Amino acid sequence: MKKENISTGIALLTSIVVVIGGWFTVRGLLNQRKTEIFARKGIVYELDSEIVVPGEDDRNHNDSEDFEGIEVASQDMAIILTVWESGETAVPHEPESGQMTMEQALEAGKGWIDHMVENRILPDYLSECSFDKTNAKMCTVETESSIDKRLLDYWVVTYKEGDVEISLTIHAASGQVWRSDISMNASQNISNDLSDRELVRAAFPFWDLENEKIQATVRRDEVRVNESEAVARMFFCLQTQNEKIVFK
Amino acid sequence: MKLKTKIFCCVTIFFSVIFLVGGYILLSYFYETVIDREIENAAEQYQYNKFVMQATLITKGKEWFEGVANGEYDISNVVSDMGNTVAFYSEKGDELYSGFSNGEDIKKILPEIQQNKVNYQFLDIGEKKFCLVAGTVSENDSKIYLITGVDVTKIVKQQEQLLQKFSIVYMSAIAISIILIFILSNLLTRPINRLALAAKSIADGNYEERIRQSSRDEVGQLASNFNQMAEAVEEKIDKLTEYASQQEDFVANFSHELKTPLTSIIGYSNRIYGKKLSEDETKKAALYIWNEGMRLESLAHKMMDLTNLKNGDIVFEEVMADSLLRELVKDCDYLLLERQAKILLEVQAAKVRVEIDLFKTMFLNLIDNSLKAEAKNILIKGYCQETEKNNAFFYIIQIVDDGTGISDTELDRIKEAFYMVDKARSRKQHGAGLGLALAERIAKLHGSSLEFSSELGQGTTVTFKIEGRYAV
Numbered sequence: 001m002k003k004e005n006i007s008t009g010i011a012l013l014t015s016i017v018v019v020i021g022g023w024f025t026v027r028g029l030l031n032q033r034k035t036e037i038f039a040r041k042g043i044v045y046e047l048d049s050e051i052v053v054p055g056e057d058d059r060n061h062n063d064s065e066d067f068e069g070i071e072v073a074s075q076d077m078a079i080i081l082t083v084w085e086s087g088e089t090a091v092p093h094e095p096e097s098g099q100m101t102m103e104q105a106l107e108a109g110k111g112w113i114d115h116m117v118e119n120r121i122l123p124d125y126l127s128e129c130s131f132d133k134t135n136a137k138m139c140t141v142e143t144e145s146s147i148d149k150r151l152l153d154y155w156v157v158t159y160k161e162g163d164v165e166i167s168l169t170i171h172a173a174s175g176q177v178w179r180s181d182i183s184m185n186a187s188q189n190i191s192n193d194l195s196d197r198e199l200v201r202a203a204f205p206f207w208d209l210e211n212e213k214i215q216a217t218v219r220r221d222e223v224r225v226n227e228s229e230a231v232a233r234m235f236f237c238l239q240t241q242n243e244k245i246v247f248k
Numbered sequence: 249m250k251l252k253t254k255i256f257c258c259v260t261i262f263f264s265v266i267f268l269v270g271g272y273i274l275l276s277y278f279y280e281t282v283i284d285r286e287i288e289n290a291a292e293q294y295q296y297n298k299f300v301m302q303a304t305l306i307t308k309g310k311e312w313f314e315g316v317a318n319g320e321y322d323i324s325n326v327v328s329d330m331g332n333t334v335a336f337y338s339e340k341g342d343e344l345y346s347g348f349s350n351g352e353d354i355k356k357i358l359p360e361i362q363q364n365k366v367n368y369q370f371l372d373i374g375e376k377k378f379c380l381v382a383g384t385v386s387e388n389d390s391k392i393y394l395i396t397g398v399d400v401t402k403i404v405k406q407q408e409q410l411l412q413k414f415s416i417v418y419m420s421a422i423a424i425s426i427i428l429i430f431i432l433s434n435l436l437t438r439p440i441n442r443l444a445l446a447a448k449s450i451a452d453g454n455y456e457e458r459i460r461q462s463s464r465d466e467v468g469q470l471a472s473n474f475n476q477m478a479e480a481v482e483e484k485i486d487k488l489t490e491y492a493s494q495q496e497d498f499v500a501n502f503s504h505e506l507k508t509p510l511t512s513i514i515g516y517s518n519r520i521y522g523k524k525l526s527e528d529e530t531k532k533a534a535l536y537i538w539n540e541g542m543r544l545e546s547l548a549h550k551m552m553d554l555t556n557l558k559n560g561d562i563v564f565e566e567v568m569a570d571s572l573l574r575e576l577v578k579d580c581d582y583l584l585l586e587r588q589a590k591i592l593l594e595v596q597a598a599k600v601r602v603e604i605d606l607f608k609t610m611f612l613n614l615i616d617n618s619l620k621a622e623a624k625n626i627l628i629k630g631y632c633q634e635t636e637k638n639n640a641f642f643y644i645i646q647i648v649d650d651g652t653g654i655s656d657t658e659l660d661r662i663k664e665a666f667y668m669v670d671k672a673r674s675r676k677q678h679g680a681g682l683g684l685a686l687a688e689r690i691a692k693l694h695g696s697s698l699e700f701s702s703e704l705g706q707g708t709t710v711t712f713k714i715e716g717r718y719a720v
Contacts, residue, residue, distance in 0.1 A: 008253050011249055011253055011257040012253070012257060014261070015261055018265065023268065026268045027415070029272060030275055030276065033276050034407060037279055038370040039370070042367065042369075043362075043365050043366065044381055045365075091292055092296050103306050130307075131307070133329070135299070136303045137295075137299040
């Protein structure tokens, strides 16, 4: 009887030790794990070379060798646009081989603005302008796709000059502007006389109007808040949606 | 240790271990995932800030960059476009700009930053913990360090809160489990305890003890089997008790049956030896001695037959039942003549499997019994009976006499050894009360049993059946 009581006591004590001791052990292990995780250090990524700003010589050299983008087939273009429209998070990253550098992207953007000035869509002074603020970032959409992942990358280039703000989405492999968002003081907007078709032709000169897979849209708004000056906004976009484009 | 204690302890330990291991794996995974996400987030922020820096450099040119690297130009206007907390350091380690509360802490990590590589690490700065992503921005010979930090203090606090919540959940779950396991172990062991108590009760001699079968599971099955076993034990014990009682009676009867003739033999021989008797008296004493001797001889023969039946090998033969019965009746002619009785045979032809000598002994014993009961007319019937069940075939033999008959109370005991219905009459006829016991034993060896039906003053009918088949 006494022996039985002792063994029962030992068994119950073991259970308590496992329940309580186990908890403290797990707590200790988790704290240790936390310490290990926070003590972790490493390399996020490695660059082939650190190219930021080409020297004067390089600039001259680059001028002679403009970015020659690849021509994207309309089928691939539709896939890329579908991925962009999927709403997946865009992740910034460094350009890879075959993709335009930041300077080339900025150059391409500037070229597009000049082209729009020539087509009397943007005010003349923007072609000579060095802009107050310029920014560019390269993004990719992390998703499963049937095409080369590098074809999904794009540059978002932003130019600011006074009331004018131009944001361009440039396809990194082709160097073509596929989206643009322009906002400016309504008084500066000189494109009111142009039809949507003319605007689209100017914004996407590479785009075939008869293409059934991809559509081009343009949206023009004017916003006025209280007594402030009206702001004109133009949004050009290539898209795969099956919306009929309505021309003026 | 009791079974319920074992179940309780084992399940508690098992549950606790499973919960703890599961909790550890889940929380570790959560820690890893959250931290990986924060590193990714910091890396994205770093990349964005680097783009801002690069775009500014492209716009403002090489001179501006060199000026920034030398600390001549203010970089804070560029920082306004950047996200999160950033810091810039010159190649020599001088602070160009720092959004962190303590720039000195960050200086420590500068030597670890390698060219063309973007590094990450966690650092406590002030009261906050940051995930720092650091790399270099270079232009020809000039280089500056760009460090972007994402505040992960909230994550650390979240982890602590999660651990606290896990402790509460664990303790609550264990407390509830302990109660449930306690109830469960009690429920599981209750029928086993009942079984143990019943077994003890049976061991103490209470053979009528049974368990109520409350479930149909294994324990219920065990209870059912236990009850079956208890029933079998009770039955066996009853049989053994009865057998022991029979043995006792047998020994007592046997002693008595030996003692009675021996007393007479000793008495009469002493009389012949001790006194001078007349010729008639001597003859009478000798007759008594002869009679009692005959009884003893008969007793010895019957006892020997009974013993032989227990030990001997029996060989069955297939014979014609009608012929056998006719032959046996012929053997009884002398007896019938002596008792002035007659036998009538009504037998059907069939083949039966019998041990001839034993069958003969049984038959003669039964006829002798009828004659001892003063029967004058004996009818022997023999007929076939086929049962539908298993298509078995039996040959039924009935011996119907018109003797004195046997009372119902005695009918149950007539097959016991040494039991005599009319002791005086039986002894007079050299009977020892073993004839029917022997006949019953023989009937059993033939897979049958003697069935008696009788009415006082009307006669007795004995029926038994033996295996057989139709005669072709």
